[in-house]
Amino acid sequence: MSIPIDWTVAGPATFAMIGALVALLVDAFYPRRTWLGSGIPATVGLLAATVELARGDLPSYPFAFSLIVLMGSLFVVVASTIKNFENAMPPGEYHFLLMAACAGALLMVSASDLVTLIVALELLSLPSIALVGLRQGDTAAVRSAWTFFLASVTSTAITLMGISLLYGIAGSLDYGQLREALVDADAPDGVVAVAVVLTVIGLVFKLGAVPFHLWVPDTYLGASILVAAFLSTVSKAASLGALLTVLAVALPTAQASWEPVVGVVAAVTMTVGNIGALRQSDAVGLLAWSSIAQAGFLLAPAVALSTPYGLSAPTQYLAVYALANLVAFAALAVVLRLRGSTRLDDLRGMARNDPWMGIPLAFAALVLAGFPPAVIGLVTKYLVIRPVVDGDHVWLAVIMGVNVMLGLAYYVRLVVTLCDRPEGEPYVSPSPPVSVRITKSTVLLGTAALLALSVWPDLLLTHLP
Amino acid sequence: MIVVALVVPLVVGFVLIIARSHVTGRRAAWIGAATMSVTLALYASVWEGREQNISGDVDVAWVEPLAARLHLGVTAVSWPFVLMTAFIGVLCCLWLVADDTSPALVGLVLVVSASSLGVFSSRDALLLFVFFELALVPMWFVIAYWGSGDRRRAATRFLLFTVAGSALLLVGIVIGALRGGTLDLADLRPTAIAVVLMTLGLAVKTPVVPLHTWLPDAHSSAPTVGSVLLAAVFLKLGTYGLLVFVGPSDDIEVVAPYLAVAGAIGIVWSALACYAQDDLKRLIAYSSIGHMGFVGLAISTRSEVGVAAAVFGSVAHGVITALLFFVAGSLKDRYGTTSLAGIGRGLYGRTPWLAVVFVVAIVASMGLPGLAGFWGELLALRAAYDGSIVLPSSVSWTAVGIALLGIALTTAYVVRAIRLLAQGEPAPRETDRGLGRREIVVMGSLVVVIGVLGLWPGLILDLLEPVYVVAAP
Numbered sequence: 001m002s003i004p005i006d007w008t009v010a011g012p013a014t015f016a017m018i019g020a021l022v023a024l025l026v027d028a029f030y031p032r033r034t035w036l037g038s039g040i041p042a043t044v045g046l047l048a049a050t051v052e053l054a055r056g057d058l059p060s061y062p063f064a065f066s067l068i069v070l071m072g073s074l075f076v077v078v079a080s081t082i083k084n085f086e087n088a089m090p091p092g093e094y095h096f097l098l099m100a101a102c103a104g105a106l107l108m109v110s111a112s113d114l115v116t117l118i119v120a121l122e123l124l125s126l127p128s129i130a131l132v133g134l135r136q137g138d139t140a141a142v143r144s145a146w147t148f149f150l151a152s153v154t155s156t157a158i159t160l161m162g163i164s165l166l167y168g169i170a171g172s173l174d175y176g177q178l179r180e181a182l183v184d185a186d187a188p189d190g191v192v193a194v195a196v197v198l199t200v201i202g203l204v205f206k207l208g209a210v211p212f213h214l215w216v217p218d219t220y221l222g223a224s225i226l227v228a229a230f231l232s233t234v235s236k237a238a239s240l241g242a243l244l245t246v247l248a249v250a251l252p253t254a255q256a257s258w259e260p261v262v263g264v265v266a267a268v269t270m271t272v273g274n275i276g277a278l279r280q281s282d283a284v285g286l287l288a289w290s291s292i293a294q295a296g297f298l299l300a301p302a303v304a305l306s307t308p309y310g311l312s313a314p315t316q317y318l319a320v321y322a323l324a325n326l327v328a329f330a331a332l333a334v335v336l337r338l339r340g341s342t343r344l345d346d347l348r349g350m351a352r353n354d355p356w357m358g359i360p361l362a363f364a365a366l367v368l369a370g371f372p373p374a375v376i377g378l379v380t381k382y383l384v385i386r387p388v389v390d391g392d393h394v395w396l397a398v399i400m401g402v403n404v405m406l407g408l409a410y411y412v413r414l415v416v417t418l419c420d421r422p423e424g425e426p427y428v429s430p431s432p433p434v435s436v437r438i439t440k441s442t443v444l445l446g447t448a449a450l451l452a453l454s455v456w457p458d459l460l461l462t463h464l465p
Numbered sequence: 466m467i468v469v470a471l472v473v474p475l476v477v478g479f480v481l482i483i484a485r486s487h488v489t490g491r492r493a494a495w496i497g498a499a500t501m502s503v504t505l506a507l508y509a510s511v512w513e514g515r516e517q518n519i520s521g522d523v524d525v526a527w528v529e530p531l532a533a534r535l536h537l538g539v540t541a542v543s544w545p546f547v548l549m550t551a552f553i554g555v556l557c558c559l560w561l562v563a564d565d566t567s568p569a570l571v572g573l574v575l576v577v578s579a580s581s582l583g584v585f586s587s588r589d590a591l592l593l594f595v596f597f598e599l600a601l602v603p604m605w606f607v608i609a610y611w612g613s614g615d616r617r618r619a620a621t622r623f624l625l626f627t628v629a630g631s632a633l634l635l636v637g638i639v640i641g642a643l644r645g646g647t648l649d650l651a652d653l654r655p656t657a658i659a660v661v662l663m664t665l666g667l668a669v670k671t672p673v674v675p676l677h678t679w680l681p682d683a684h685s686s687a688p689t690v691g692s693v694l695l696a697a698v699f700l701k702l703g704t705y706g707l708l709v710f711v712g713p714s715d716d717i718e719v720v721a722p723y724l725a726v727a728g729a730i731g732i733v734w735s736a737l738a739c740y741a742q743d744d745l746k747r748l749i750a751y752s753s754i755g756h757m758g759f760v761g762l763a764i765s766t767r768s769e770v771g772v773a774a775a776v777f778g779s780v781a782h783g784v785i786t787a788l789l790f791f792v793a794g795s796l797k798d799r800y801g802t803t804s805l806a807g808i809g810r811g812l813y814g815r816t817p818w819l820a821v822v823f824v825v826a827i828v829a830s831m832g833l834p835g836l837a838g839f840w841g842e843l844l845a846l847r848a849a850y851d852g853s854i855v856l857p858s859s860v861s862w863t864a865v866g867i868a869l870l871g872i873a874l875t876t877a878y879v880v881r882a883i884r885l886l887a888q889g890e891p892a893p894r895e896t897d898r899g900l901g902r903r904e905i906v907v908m909g910s911l912v913v914v915i916g917v918l919g920l921w922p923g924l925i926l927d928l929l930e931p932v933y934v935v936a937a938p
Contacts, residue, residue: 372599379528382591385639386531394658397639401632401662408628412602419606461530 008056012049012066013106016073019045020099027092035084035091035435039077042095046074046102058110060465064315065109065241072234072322073102079330079442080226082337084435088136089224097127097134098230105238109245114163114173114199117242118156121202124238125152128231132223144222151215155205162198169195175250182253193257200258203246206239207295208232210269217276220288225336228284229329232291233322240298240318248305255306263303267399270296274406283332283342286410287325290368293407294321300400301384304391313387316464317380320453324367324377327446331361334439338428344414349422356440360447362418367450369411370404376453376460383461467521467537467586470507471579474500474554478575481568490566497558497571501578505551508539508582515541515928519588528591532647536588541928545776546585546705549783552914553697554578556907557690560791563903570611573603574690581698585705590638590648593709594631597702601627604695611688619686623695626679630669637663637710650709657716664711664720671703671757673724674731681738684750685803689794692746696753696790697783704760704779712764712772718855721765725849725856728761729864732871739878745796745803748882749789752830755871756782756841762864763845767855771848773929778841780925781829781918785838788826788911795819795904799896805882811891818900820887822908829915831879832872837918840926842872 022045023038030037050070058066077098083089104123111117129152133145167173169192170181182192205212220228247258273293280286298321301313332342334357339346350358366374370381381404388397453460477500481493488496511521519538527535539547557574580603583596601624608620640662641655642648655663669676684692707724711717735755742748756778763774793803799816800808812820829836832843849865852858900908918924 371602372595375595378595378598379531379533379591382531382635382639385636386643389636389639390643394636394640397636398633398662401636402629404635405625405629405632409625412605412624415602416605416609457528458530461528 008058009062009110009112010107011052011056012070013103015045015049015052016099016103016106019048020096020103023095023099024092027090027095033091035081038092038095039081042077042099043074045099046070046077049106050074061245061311061315062110062241064319064464065237066106068237068319068322069102069105069109069234069241072237072326073098073105073230075326075330075442075446076226076230076234079229079326079333079439081435082333082439083224083226085433088138089134090136094131094134097131101127101131101230102234105234108238109241111242111245112175112249114166114175114178114246114250117246118160118163121156121159121206121242124235125156125206128235131227131230132219134227135224140222141224144219148215148219151205151212155202155212158198159202162195162201165191165195166199175246178250179253182251189257192254196251196254196257197261199246200243200261203239203243204265204299207236207243207299208292209265209295209299210272210292213269213272213292213295216292217285217288220291221282221285225284225329225333225342228288229326229333232287232329233325236291236295236298237318237322240314244302244305244311244314247302248311252306259303262299263393263396266296266299266303267396268296269293269299270400270403271406274403274410277410278406280410281344283335283344283347283414286344286414287328287332290407290410291325293403294325294368296403297381297384297400300396301387303393303396304387307387307390309383309387309390312465313383316461317384319460319464320367320376320380320450323446324364324450327360327443327450328364328368330439330443330446331357331364334436334443335361337436338432344417347414348417348420351418353422353425354428357443358418360443362415363447363450365411365414367454369408371408371412374450374454376450376457379457379461466507466511467523467539470504470511471537471583471586474504474575474579474582478572478579481572481575485568485572488568490568490571491562491564493568493571494558494561494563494566497561497575498555500575501551501554501558504579504582505548505555508544508547508551511539512544515930520544524588527589531591532642533591534589534649535592536649537586537592538588539586542708542772542776543585543705544928545780545925546701547582549780550578550581550585550698550701553693553783553787556787556791556910557693559903560690560693560794560907567611570607570688570690573607574694576600576603577607577694578698581702584702588650590642590650590653593650594635594638597631597634597706598628600699604691604699607691607694608683608687612686612691613688614686615682616686619682622679623683626669626676630666630676632666633662634666634706634710637666641710653710655710655714655716657719660711660714660716660719664707664724667703667706667710668724668727668761669703671700671707671761672754673727673757673761674734674754675727677731677754680754681747681750684753685744685746689790689797692750692790692793693787696750697787700753700757701779701783704757704764704775707761707764708772708775712767717765717767721767721855722857722860724761724765725860725864726867728758728765729867729871731755731758731761732868733874736871736874736878740874740881743805745793745805745808745882745886746790748878749786749793752789752875752878753782753786755875756786756830756838758871759842759845759868762868763841763848765856766848766851766853766861768848768851768853769929770844770851771853773926774841774844774848776929777922777925778845781837781841781915784911784914784918785826785829788822788908788915789830791904791907791911792819792823792826795900799898800894805885808886809892809894810885810889812887814891815893815897816899819904822912824883824887825912825915827879827882829919831875835916835919837915839919840922
């Protein structure tokens with residue numbers, strides 16, 4: 001038996017895996033175990049994967065999601081340089097796991113049958129769990145990893161259950177054949193509905209949506225900040241991409257059974273996430289809860305997948321969200337390195353006494369909030385509300401509007417804290433190493449991109465599908 | 466020209482905020498006044514006559530996939546709002562010509578004024594929304610840093626209420642744009658549900674009773690220029706929004722009765738609240754709710770007279786309330802309080818000119834014929850009395866009845882305020898002093914404008930004659 005391999009799909013992931021292995025080998029055989037020693041192979045691997053992606057001819061949506069995954073991973077790898085000299089974090093393993101997860105994410109968004117999807121999901125999940133608990137001697141991190149692991153395997157098991165039911169109904173796991181088989185399935189509607197909903201659960205879990213959201217704040221706070229950045233952008237991009245593809249390609253005929261579920265989950269997710277974020281006093285916790293709320297916004301347009309903007313809106317929203325979130329997390333990583341804390345009280349006045357990190361952080365928060373002058377944030381909010389209205393789900397649109405308001409309450413609180421008058425001189429590490437500068441420059445580059453997009457939103461909107 | 470008029474104050478404002486330690490407050494205020502004067506002059510000269518539907522039209526592609534354009538221009542409805550805003554901006558900067566001014570405050574005033582001007586001159590709904598939100602965070606800082614009392618709380622409550630309103634407005638805009646095919650204000654086609662959402666959102670901003678609870682705290686906690694901008698300019702964002710989003714819609718009849726009755730109740734409510742106030746700034750803040758009630762009533766009729774009444778009433782309220790808040794600011798500078806009891810009686814004998822200005826302002830606010838406040842109220846009542854297709858006469862006559870009761874109560878609180886402050890046996894204090902130079906300039910020009918608008922209402926009303934032809938179904 002020969003298994004056909006579609007190299008346009010597997011190509012980028014293969015390069016990412018090669019990068020991962022080289023990073024691990026360099027670290028094993030190069031005695032000094034420096035950060036750059038494994039960081040450079042990882043970076044090269046990601047760049048090669050990007051070239052391979054651009055060379056191939058993936059359909060537009062998998063291409064867009066793969067691009068977001070690759071760019072996000074690249075950002076995380078480069079920004080992780082800040083961990084240089086941080087002895088608790090082994091560089092070889094870190095890069096290996098990161099790249100393996102990235103390969104899983106790439107496969108996940110371009111999978112076209114459910115088995116590949118599950119394998120890719122595991123390839124993404126297991127390294128992610130290890131990444132969370134990787135820091136040596138940190139029991140909080142290990143506990144977070146355990147929570148993450150238990151929640152993850154449970155939801156994967158549920159998804160497998162759904163997939164086996166689907167296989168029983170349709171006799172195939174290929175997206176295209178599933179779609180046809182579900183048109184007039186022999187099985188009763190109830191069984192189809194259960195199978196579909198169970199299948200979707202695992203993906204919703206990776207997205208961090210309610211009711212599988214509690215692992216998010218716990219994990220993000222326990223993991224190192226850039227791992228949290230990876231989970232909140234790359235991992236989320238992969239699961240959103242896979243979910244939308246499954247819903248749009250494999251299960252459109254069962255829309256009646258998943259549409260209400262997706263709508264309610266989106267509405268509850270954004271509300272719960274925002275209310276949770278309102279209570280945070282730590283910037284990382286705030287971003288963790290806000291990323292749950294953002295998952296709701298990403299999920300909401302799925303109720304109108306069949307309308308003209310149903311697929312493009314979440315893709316574009318995701319691209320902007322990912323960039324802004326990466327900038328914010330990387331800026332916080334720098335803050336943690338230099339000031340030793342990310343509590344809101346310790347960030348007070350940062351836009352005044354450290355404008356090069358404070359202003360990017362404030363701007364990223366405004367983008368996430370969708371508040372001018374960050375026009376691109378507002379435009380993407382508009383984009384995700386539009387298909388929802390177009391699909392006649394005005395109730396959901398109103399809930400989204402209310403949640404834009406709730407979100408503003410804490411994002412603006414962060415912005416105001418950053419712009420406030422500082423209380424005394426903050427502690428700042430006296431001699432930051434060069435590696436901090438690399439992370440700082442990624443933050444500034446990301447902010448520059450966000451600014452450019454705010455001035456000219458077309459730059460993104462006409463180039464992403 | 467409009468682009469220059471908008472960009473110059475924004476840029477100067479940001480530069481003043483960033484370079485606040487390199488410039489004295491007095492000089493910053495002069496720079497601000499000069500900037501706003503340039504803007505005012507540019508806006509005044511942009512008008513091309515009322516035959517032209519949009520004057521100073523600028524139309525550039527912006528966000529293609531959303532069909533959003535950078536479309537700027539002034540119409541017969543927006544031009545009076547624009548001139549009033551720019552004028553108030555100049556006066557606010559002149560008011561800040563003092564040694565204890567913070568340059569950053571001047572910068573924020575410029576940013577807030579320019580954003581509001583942007584709202585009035587946008588012809589694209591998304592652009593309008595961007596400007597609408599842009600002014601909020603600077604305003605938060607104005608209240609929270611330079612205000613008094615429980616200012617942080619007041620500022621935050623103001624921000625959250627307004628943002629909640631604008632979130633609903635955004636959903637309404639999305640629906641309207643989907644049905645209309647573009648985001649151009651003239652082509653929005655909001656459905657009934659969208660009209661309800663937009664009205665709710667803008668009613669928070671206007672404010673319409675019972676969504677007004679943020680207003681008294683914000684207005685009374687803000688510094689003088691903050692109160693002036695909030696009352697004279699920010700509330701107009703709400704009424705202007707109602708005029709452009711809700712007014713032209715065919716589905717206005719869904720909300721018109723509620724808007725009319727809520728407006729009329731607002732008049733009574735505000736008069737009662739004013740009668741019970743001891744704090745002058747809170748009194749002025751509550752009186753604004755009544756004036757906005759008249760405007761809401763006028764808009765709900767969707768008639769020629771109604772639109773004219775709404776525009777005139779908004780502009781007149783802008784200049785009158787600005788004058789009242791400047792007077793309150795002067796009193797606060799002298800006596801350190803705005804409590805009626807704390808200021809004491811007999812201002813006629815203690816600071817005669819300030820008392821005269823105060824009385825002129827408050828009787829103008831009451832709607833004395835011959836002053837600016839009169840025409841807006843008269844026309845609003847006239848529009849409601851006439852009734853219209855969208856507003857059954859049973860409802861509109863009820864509203865007129867309630868409004869008349871409100872007018873009687875308004876007279877009562879005005880007389881009370883005059884008696885408690887201006888009249889009575891003067892008890893001189895050492896801080897009594899005549900009007901300073903900047904006070905004479907700022908208050909004098911506002912008194913002149915109030916008189917001119919009162920005697921020649923045609924200055925604004927003549928602009929609006931053709932609006933009916935455009936807005937008719």
